[in-house]
Amino acid sequence: MTNEYKSVADDMLKPKIKNAQLKATEIWNDFCDKKIPIQLNDIIQKLGIKIKSENLTIDGITRTSNNGICFILYSKNISVVRQRFTVAHEIGHIVLEHTSIFDDCDQFSEKSQNKEADSFAGELLVPSSDIKKFVKEKSPTIQNILDRYWISQGVAFIAIENNRLLNKIKT
Ligand SMILES: [Zn+2]
Structure with a gap:
């Protein structure tokens, strides 16, 4: 691998934190009327996302149906504040159009997408x-x-x- 190629690849895999935060601000402005605390249900409804709490071994996960509807599943066994962060994180994956939640993809990119979703969730909630x-x-x-x-x-x-x-x- 040449250096030039490596730097391009690294750049693609780097989490785009600023972009994720800007998207959160945009959603807070457009869908929540700048209300605090953030009402995640408002966002979920406006985006047409389906959501359900279940007995999960992980905090949360997003699935898409064949017709493109996103389903967020979150654990019923974690605290409410952790559920809120989890749902905000999953909304982040959806609005940032992450692919690794839909397809198999390599670890680096998944890690980077999780960082972006975390930054999105942090900025959305606060x-x-x-x-x-x-x-x-x-x-x-x-x-x-x-x-x-x-x-x-x-x-x-x-x-x-x-x-x-x-x-x-x-x-
Ligand atoms: Zn994630």
Whole structure:
């Protein structure tokens, strides 16, 4: 493999984080009227996605039928905040038009697509513009942030770090 070829291939496999976040912002604006906490059902209905909770050994998965309808299945055995992140992640795979959820494909690209779906979900559940404004105006604690967005601590810390708000959170 020549270097030139390798760099092109690497670039294709790199997760497009910014693009995933922009898509989340677009959906929050267009389908949710900028409401907080995000109502995932609004998005699911508008996209014509079918959704169901089941006894799964994984958090969630998306399947498509022959006529192109997407089905999100999520585990009924995980907490509500984890279910919310899982469903947001699966919506990410659908709106970012990922292929590995539909076909077999190599690990690298699947990993990269999962990263994109995670970034999409994080930005969808905690829109950057909203958390920046919220922290500036209310000087919240972590608990205030969990209550506002209906998210887990892990998702909250990632949003806080990504938006460089760590030193502005009340302890
Ligand atoms: Zn995934």
